[in-house]
Amino acid sequence: EVQLVESGGGLVKPGGSLRLSCAVSGFTLSRFQMNWVRQAPGKGLEWVSSISSTSTYIYYAASVKGRFTISRDNGKNSLYLQMNSLRVEDSALYYCTSGGTFDFWGQGALVSVSS
Amino acid sequence: DIQVTQSPSLLSASVGDRLSITCRASQDIGTSLAWYQQLPGKAPKLLIYGASTLQTGVPSRFSGSGAGAEFTLTITSLQPEDFATYYCQQLYNYPRTFGQGTKVEIK
Numbered sequence: 001e002v003q004l005v006e007s008g009g010g011l012v013k014p015g016g017s018l019r020l021s022c023a024v025s026g027f028t029l030s031r032f033q034m035n036w037v038r039q040a041p042g043k044g045l046e047w048v049s050s051i052s053s054t055s056t057y058i059y060y061a062a063s064v065k066g067r068f069t070i071s072r073d074n075g076k077n078s079l080y081l082q083m084n085s086l087r088v089e090d091s092a093l094y095y096c097t098s099g100g101t102f103d104f105w106g107q108g109a110l111v112s113v114s115s
Numbered sequence: 116d117i118q119v120t121q122s123p124s125l126l127s128a129s130v131g132d133r134l135s136i137t138c139r140a141s142q143d144i145g146t147s148l149a150w151y152q153q154l155p156g157k158a159p160k161l162l163i164y165g166a167s168t169l170q171t172g173v174p175s176r177f178s179g180s181g182a183g184a185e186f187t188l189t190i191t192s193l194q195p196e197d198f199a200t201y202y203c204q205q206l207y208n209y210p211r212t213f214g215q216g217t218k219v220e221i222k
Binding site: 035037044045046047050059061062095100101102103104105106107108 | 149151153158159160161164165170202204206209210211212213214215216
């Protein structure tokens with residue numbers, strides 16, 4: 001059974017940092033592109049970042065470029081999102097998703113940015 | 116960036132109805148479009164990719180059509196578990212933009 005489990009969310013002040021992790025099981029992580037998608041409370045889905053299977057290709061939304069860093073450790077079956085210089089508007093539920101067609105999704109990690 | 120526009124934003128329907136949701140891209144994206152279903156309080160779930168290919172395990176009452184810049188998600192004979200919010204997403208290039216969502220509510 002495919003499972004993606006996010007962790008690392010929490011409450012942080014504007015300008016602060018958080019690191020999200022996504023532990024995957026049930027499939028071979030090294031074979032797949034991985035992605036982060038976020039959803040602000042009551043709002044729609046926003047693509048955040050994608051990373052290719054070997055980390056060769058990395059893409060970011062303009063809203064997070066230069067502040068967020070996506071990475072992966074295929075040996076540890078894990079995906080990461082380092083979030084720096086956080087803003088109030090970054091508050092959202094952050095989903096880890098697998099594959100080029102976003103086949104499987106975790107349940108999300110809640111990030112709240114507030115003073 | 117490719118803009119993706121869904122319509123309608125809200126759709127009221129009854130069990131057994133047939134309904135359609137439209138997604139328009141701001142440029143030709145071939146068939147690089149996916150549809151997702153999000154139940155309240157749950158993570159999104161992939162329904163259709165490649166504009167018309169049903170993801171494994173998705174009921175056959177769901178179908179997708181279209182190519183180029185206009186796409187449609189159709190649900191025949193709406194079931195109680197289908198009341199949810201539906202999103203399209205272009206997978207042609209980056210950023211991977213989503214439509215704003217269509218909420219299907221009980222009439």
